[in-house]
Amino acid sequence: MLGTITHVSTQDAVVGLTFDDGPHPEFTPRLLEILDRHQVRATFFMVGKVAQRHLELVRQVAQAGHAIGNHSWDHPSFPLITRRERYAQLRACAQAIAPYGQRLFRPPYGHQSVASRFDALVLGYQVVTWNVVAQDWLDRDANWIVNRVKERIRPGSIVLFHDALCDLEAEQYIDRGPMLAAVDMLLERLGDRFRFVTIPELLRHGCPQKRNWYRRGNVEWLDALIDQTRPSRS
Numbered sequence: 001m002l003g004t005i006t007h008v009s010t011q012d013a014v015v016g017l018t019f020d021d022g023p024h025p026e027f028t029p030r031l032l033e034i035l036d037r038h039q040v041r042a043t044f045f046m047v048g049k050v051a052q053r054h055l056e057l058v059r060q061v062a063q064a065g066h067a068i069g070n071h072s073w074d075h076p077s078f079p080l081i082t083r084r085e086r087y088a089q090l091r092a093c094a095q096a097i098a099p100y101g102q103r104l105f106r107p108p109y110g111h112q113s114v115a116s117r118f119d120a121l122v123l124g125y126q127v128v129t130w131n132v133v134a135q136d137w138l139d140r141d142a143n144w145i146v147n148r149v150k151e152r153i154r155p156g157s158i159v160l161f162h163d164a165l166c167d168l169e170a171e172q173y174i175d176r177g178p179m180l181a182a183v184d185m186l187l188e189r190l191g192d193r194f195r196f197v198t199i200p201e202l203l204r205h206g207c208p209q210k211r212n213w214y215r216r217g218n219v220e221w222l223d224a225l226i227d228q229t230r231p232s233r234s
Ligand SMILES: [Zn+2]
Pocket: 020, 021, 071, 075, 107, 108, 109
């Protein structure tokens, strides 16, 4: 089946935390410090264009033992671009995160068509989405995020966070502080119940659960999402 991995079926108390859209020169180092303090390994789905500007940070993430996956070159909705563009997106990102990147792809916005799923397969990628969403792009505080994730997390879960929000206009400032505080609290509270591991390690703990994950890009929806994430205090 040409499925998309959403989580893993396992008896082991392991969970994969994933961080999309980075690296970010301010927030990724702060996140690395938190993960390190809790001795946790995670997976970073990086945007190639950003990674290329922060190669030292890419290296730091890899050397800390985290996994790095492909989140495209500049975060377009894959069903909305051509096959040729999709290949270019995947290859350019792979080049930016080399030699650390693994053949794991997370589609921007979680958007995927049968054709775009097939293209990832042709280039040798496993497509990994999630089954727990932290919704950390909304204007929420850390407690809200922690409670939301705590209610949903199970052995084998793959959790979606963002260490940056690449979709915002230019360098518009968006505070990732609540996300960082939430991750810290979550690891504090769940650290003795779960072991947090990279996606490649999570996949070794059980049977990957795959879904026919097809979601179309929708321009109005994207605009609304971007509006939502604009700081209200502008
Ligand atoms: Zn993204």
